[in-house]
Amino acid sequence: MSIRPTPMNADLEGQNQQRRHLMLTAATLGVAPWLLSACASTAGGAEAGRSPGRPQAAGARRRLGPLEVFPVGLGCQWRPGATPGVVVDSYSSRFDRPAAIRLIRQAVDQGVTLIDTAEAYGPFLSEDIVGEALQGIRDKVVLETKFGFDIDQVTGQRLPGGRNSRPEHIRRVVDAQLRRLRTDRIDVLIQHRVDPNVPIEDVAGTVKDLIGAGKVRHFGLSEPGLQSVRRAHAVQPLAVIQNEYSMLWRGPEAQVLPLCEELGIGFVCWSPLGMGFLAGGVRADSRFATAPITDFRAISPRFAPEVLPANMALADLVRNWAQRKNATPGQLSLAWLLAQKPWIVPIPGTTNAAHMTENLGAASISFTAQELQQLNTAVAAIRIQGDRLPPAVAVMSGVEAAPKR
Ligand SMILES: NC(=O)c1ccc[n+]([C@@H]2O[C@H](COP(=O)([O-])OP(=O)(O)OC[C@H]3O[C@@H](n4cnc5c(N)ncnc54)[C@H](OP(=O)(O)O)[C@@H]3O)[C@@H](O)[C@H]2O)c1
Helix, strand or coil: CCCCCCCCCHHHHHHHHHHHHHHHHHHHHCCCHHHHCCCCCCCCCEEHHHCCCCCCCECECEEECCEEECCCCEECCCEECCCCCEEECCCCCEEEHHHHHHHHHHHHHCCCCEEECCCCCCCCHHHHHHHHHCCCCHHHCEEEEEECEEECCCCCCEEEEEECCCHHHHHHHHHHHHHHCCCCCEEEEEECCCCCCCCHHHHHHHHHHHHHCCCEEEEEEECECHHHHHHHHHHCCEEEEEEECCCCCCHHHCCHHHHHHHHCCEEEEECCCCCCHHHCCCCCCCCCCCCCCCCHHHHCHHHCCCCHHHHHHHHHHHHHHHHHCCCCHHHHHHHHHHHHCCCEEECCECCCHHHHHHHHHHHHCCCCHHHHHHHHHHHHCCCCCCCCCCHHHHCCCCECCCCCC
């Protein structure tokens, strides 16, 4: 893997070369980049305010609201496969529990400090794997998990209610999450989707109480309505918003990112590789499995056979720019996200240790202002066909919570 960023100035070039060398050396040795770095920090999961003066350029740590993390995180969204012992992602990749545990530990060794998961992933399986993987290295990471669906806490069955953010349910879920994650605190607790039946003030107030009790440290929302963000933030300041964002889905640029900027909220991008599309994992003739387990792309309109050939224009653009920057398509896509704002952190998901290491290399790629403008213009010229999500999933995004009476 060779990376050739074009720096903004000579100073940055020197830093970038150092970082590139650092990342590649660290990846080769399988150790944390900052163990080798002159501008390194000593522990993961730091509060931003506790570590003034750290460099914030690509390759260093970056601010995420009140937190400070490595620029690329790791998404842990897995569920049981069709056969015993098999663990699958939402697409067509599979591995097993020991491999998942190794992957997480390798990621932390190589410098990742933001680990994302959720109660709903499995349900429970992903939190359980993350909890086991982090034994002994828990303090090195910012651990992010989510509540908000109506899941039976004993059986793991999804209940017909769909979403459930009632205060007593949140409290029960958090206690179960702490057990599964084998920890005494959740660093960022995120409401997975806004519950239209529960005032967001009640949700934020419950999280505030959990923070007071030491079980939770920070609060976040995923795919929320804009007014719910303001209302929640007024009760318990939000550390992060976690929405889908990538070159394939630029929805947050219109209103969500400006709101984050206004309120000082960090932004975590889910599906930053466009569900594998931007990393080169999809072709014009790709067809996705519907059995024994459905690949989420099989039910997502933007991956339908009739629109894929047109949408490949974006994958081609990414591939060309990746060549130009001596990067892989996945790295180029993640670096583009990092270049948008200094408080954006992508959490690519993978079942593949080599992909994980490759993705961290994105932190060493930078763009000149001119390059970024050129790339943004080219991306904007491509109109992606087909809705981003199946209707039943899309309807849960941008929802406003019930008014507080
Ligand atoms: N808040 C929410 O509602 C929400 C929703 C969805 C996801 N998330 C979070 O976001 C995380 C990431 O999203 P995601 O997994 O949906 O999508 P993603 O990160 O955009 O893409 C994952 C796909 O990309 C492939 N991939 C990863 N790195 C690659 C590389 N270097 N080269 C080639 N292929 C690569 C993976 O396959 P391999 O396994 O083969 O690498 C997998 O198929 C999840 O794990 C989860 O934590 C949150």
